[in-house]
Amino acid sequence: xxxxxxxxxxxxxxxxxxxxxxxxxxxxxxxxxxxxxxxxxxxxxxxxxxxxxxxxxxxxxxxxxxxxxxxxxxxxxxxxxxxxxxxxxxxxxxxxxxxxxxxxxxxxxxxxx
Amino acid sequence: xxxxxxxxxxxxxxxxxxxxxxxxxxxxxxxxxxxxxxxxxxxxxxxxxxxxxxxxxxxxxxxxxxxxxxxxxxxxxxxxxxxxxxxxxxxxxxxxxxxxxxxxxxxxxx
Numbered sequence: 654x655x656x657x658x659x660x661x662x663x664x665x666x667x668x669x670x671x672x673x674x675x676x677x678x679x680x681x682x683x684x685x686x687x688x689x690x691x692x693x694x695x696x697x698x699x700x701x702x703x704x705x706x707x708x709x710x711x712x713x714x715x716x717x718x719x720x721x722x723x724x725x726x727x728x729x730x731x732x733x734x735x736x737x738x739x740x741x742x743x744x745x746x747x748x749x750x751x752x753x754x755x756x757x758x759x760x761x762x763x764x765x766x
Numbered sequence: 767x768x769x770x771x772x773x774x775x776x777x778x779x780x781x782x783x784x785x786x787x788x789x790x791x792x793x794x795x796x797x798x799x800x801x802x803x804x805x806x807x808x809x810x811x812x813x814x815x816x817x818x819x820x821x822x823x824x825x826x827x828x829x830x831x832x833x834x835x836x837x838x839x840x841x842x843x844x845x846x847x848x849x850x851x852x853x854x855x856x857x858x859x860x861x862x863x864x865x866x867x868x869x870x871x872x873x874x875x876x
Contacts, residue, residue, distance in 0.1 A: 693868060
């Protein structure tokens with residue numbers, strides 16, 4: 654049982670490049686989330702999904718896109734990377750919103766130069 | 767003002783000391799989570815509380831809904847407890863969301 658798997662762990666992007674952060678969970682969780690963590694700040698919600706085919710914006714969605722074609726996968730797409738997107742990104746999942754058993758991925762440290 | 771405030775921001779203790787980390791929030795909540803972020807970056811869920819008190823090993827979490835306050839206690843602290851401890855509240859309403867505090871960095875020295 655792998656939990657939540659995020660790839661890659663580290664990435665350096667040049668301004669204007671695009672990339673996809675991968676997230677997969679094997680716990681059959683309905684809810685999946687993408688957060689970013691900036692130094693000295695609390696985690697901020699980028700996008701979330703309540704099930705396959707359903708996604709919604711969080712607090713800081715600009716510059717990002719998501720899709721949820723299956724229950725297991727929730728990739729985060731960065732288009733036209735900007736230095737402001739330098740951050741640590743965490744994917745998480747839960748059986749229901751706020752329920753016990755939030756499981757986080759190990760994070761992706763992204764630097765945009 | 768942040769909806770979730772933690773104190774202290776940084777805490778240094780000697781091994782064996784009793785640790786208290788505080789969390790205050792200003793919104794209505796359905797539940798409160800305590801999370802632990804290891805130096806390597808991984809985040810682990812420790813507790814979810816909606817009332818009263820929970821205990822797991824040397825960790826104790828309490829919540830006072832009326833005062834909008836929660837505490838995380840660590841008894842007999844150990845260097846392996848060194849981590850960032852994060853409080854997060856699940857807001858009430860039609861679209862429940864987790865709102866995170868900035869975290870408390872705990873260092874336990876041997």
